[in-house]
Amino acid sequence: MNKQKFDKIKEKLRNSSVGIAGAGGLGSNAAVALARAGIGRLILVDFDKIEESNLDRQYYFLDQVGKIKVEALKDNIKRINSAVKVEILNQKLEKGSMEKPFHDVDVVIEALDNAETKTEFIEEVLLKLPDKPVVAASGVTGYGNSDRIVTKRFGALYMCYDEQAKSSEDDVLLAPRVCLMANWEADLALEIILGEDSGY
């Protein structure tokens, strides 16, 4: 391993922060990936409680069913990397103030479920925090054909995108594809924070 590169990355990540909107399939898995990578600070926003049906793809456990997602996620992260500063907001993101929790993070990850809310969130953050990098995902359903996933960049917006995937109303949500997208989002956040990997 290239220790010099590793140390530089660890140092940079320790001083960086990511805000995540949603703590479901995308958000919980992206948060855990970033915590393992050594991100310094996470802001997690979600209003929901854990249901048993979430466990097919979300980073929670049977004994956490009924708990508030952001609280349980903070517990899980602390069991992996206690050095991460985790700030949680147990609230619904409301139209008109969706960008509020994310003013002072380096990167925002959109990890919401409903297409309408996703669109509103992206529009609002891009409009109100114009220079803030936003990583979003669209097309997380189904299985297989994962090489259709691409990163599309539009200015400060980075889309992790499979345009042929169906809506979750018409298709299944399963751990492999959802976790792929979540980790793709987390990886994009690293790339934004660290700059393109030069190999050294």
Added chain:
Amino acid sequence: MRSYWVKTVGIEVNGRKIDWVENETIKQLLRRMRYTFPLVVVKINQKVILRKDFPDVVVPDNSRVDVIHMISGG
């Protein structure tokens, strides 16, 4: 040395070159492209256009338009 100024009339939508139509709004363009997705983020030359402005914003000539389909699931 002579320099040339070549006028091109056309726009690019999701990588596809199509004709430019004078005074065409985003709403009309989406209809022309047969994009029926209810939820899209539209960028013209890297600038995000809000959905509420789709009926008013006119697509300029030579512009690059990106239409992203937002799909439920997360």
